[in-house]
Amino acid sequence: MTTKEKFEKYIMGTYTRQDVCLDRGIKEKVYDEAGKQYIDFGSGIGTNSLGICDDRWVSYVCNQAHKIQHTSNLYYNAPQADVAENLCERTGYSKVFFGNSGAEANECAIKLARKYSFDKYGKGRHNIITLVNSFHGRTLTTLSATGQDVFHNYFFPFTEGFIYVEANNIDDLKAKLDDTVCAVMFEYIQGEGGVLPLEREFVDAIYSLCEEKDVLTIADEVQTGVGRTGKFLAGENFGKKANITTLAKGIAGGLPMGVCLADEKCCDVLSASTHGSTFGGNPVSSAGAMAVLEKVNNDFMEEVIRKGVYLKGKLLEIEEIERVDGMGLMLGAKLKTKKAGDVVKKAVENGVIVLTAKEKLRFLPPLTISFSEIDKGIEILKGLLTE
Secondary structure (H helix, E strand, C coil): CCHHHHHHHHCCCCCCCCCCCEEEEEECEEEECCCCEEEECCHHHHCCCCCECCHHHHHHHHHHHCCCCCCCCCCCCHHHHHHHHHHHHHHCCCEEEEECCHHHHHHHHHHHHHHHHHHHHCCCCCEEEEEECCCCCCCHHHHHHCECHHHCCCCCCCCCCEEEECCCCHHHHHHHCCCCEEEEEECCEECCCCCEECCHHHHHHHHHHHHHHCCEEEEECCCCCCCCCCCCCCHHHHCCCCCEEEECHHHHECECCEEEEECCCCCCCCCCCCCCCCCCCCHHHHHHHHHHHHHCCHHHHHHHHHHHHHHHHHHHCCCCEEEEEEECCEEEEEECCCCHHHHHHHHHHCCEECEEECCEEEECCCCCCCHHHHHHHHHHHHHHHCC
16 A cells, blocks of 8 residues: 555545655655656745754754753653743743644643733633634634634534734724734745735734723734744734744644743733643754744844845746745745646656645745755746746
8 A cells, every 4th residue: 555545545634745755865855666866946845944854853863852852841851941041032022832833832821821811810801803814724713713714614613712803904903903803923924825924014013003092012023923924924024023922833843742932911911720831842853943043033034034045036037926925934825827736746746845825826935945956946946927
C-alpha cells in the first residue's frame, strides 16, 4: 500500500492535499519519495523558517532529544526558560505563555484579555472585536473569532462574545467599540484572508481608541512574526506594540510551538490553574526555537527585506500577475486570468511548491532562501503563467 493509499484509508479527509509525498530536504530544496526535487516557496505554511534541516537547528534539537524530551510544566526546564528570556528581552514584553500552535496562542490571548477585564471591571465587559476577513485558528473559540462566514458553519453553537469590524473602516470600529468590549484582536497582514496589510491609519486608530477605553490590543502574529516581514514583529513596521502578541509557525523552525507574549499591563493576569498546556514549552521544541532566535538577528532580517523586494519585483515582471501585496517574505500575487489553485497544482507537477490565499498565489519561502533559488522558482512559475 502506498503512502497516499494509507492516508486515504486511515486519515480523516480534512485536507485537500497535492498529489506528492514529501520525504526529505536540505535548505530550500525538498524531495519526494521518488527523489524528485522541489523549490520550496511555502516552507510548511511558513513554519520551516530556516529551511529544511538547518545545521544549527538539527544540532540543537538532536542534542536536546538525547538529554530529555519532555518534563511537563509541573517542573522547570532550562530550554523553555532560555526561549522566554530571549523573547522578552528582544521584544520588550514582560512574560510569555507557551502552547503548541497559533490557535492555542490565540486562545490564551482571548482568556487573558477577558480575565483582565473581569478582574478590573467585573462581568459584562467580555466582547472582543476582530476584523472581517481575519483568521485566528480552528478551535471552536478561534473559529468564532475568525471574521469569515465560510468558517461559521457545522459546529454550532459557536463561542459567544465576538464582534466583527470591517478592516480599515475607522467609523465601523468607533461604532462598535463600546463598553462591552475588552480587547481588539487583529492581524497586521491578513494572511489566510488574502495577504492584505492593514492601513497605517486604521492601525493607529485601533491603538488610540483602545488606550482611551482601557481596551487591550491583541496582535495575532502567528504568520507575520519571527522575521517574516523583515522585522521580528510585524508591528514594528507600523511603529506599534500590542498589549498581547501571539506567535507560532516559524518560531521553532518546524516543531510545534505557540507563544502568547504579554506586556506589563496584563502579564500577571493568568495565575496558577487559570490556564495550562501539557506540551507547551516542550524542551525539544524550545531547543528548535533557540536555533531560530539566534539566527534571526538584525542582519538576517535586513536580508529578508532585500529578498522580499527582489521576489516582489520578479513576480511583477510576469504579465499574468496584476499586483503583489504583503511585506518581506510574506507575499500574495493576484492573477489576471488564471485560478490560483490550478497554478499551484501545475507548479507542484513542475517542481515548485507554492501556496494560495483566497484568489492569490501566496509566497512564504524559508527566510534563508537564496536569490538563485528565487530565480529558479520564478522561471518555472513564469513559464506556467504565460502558457
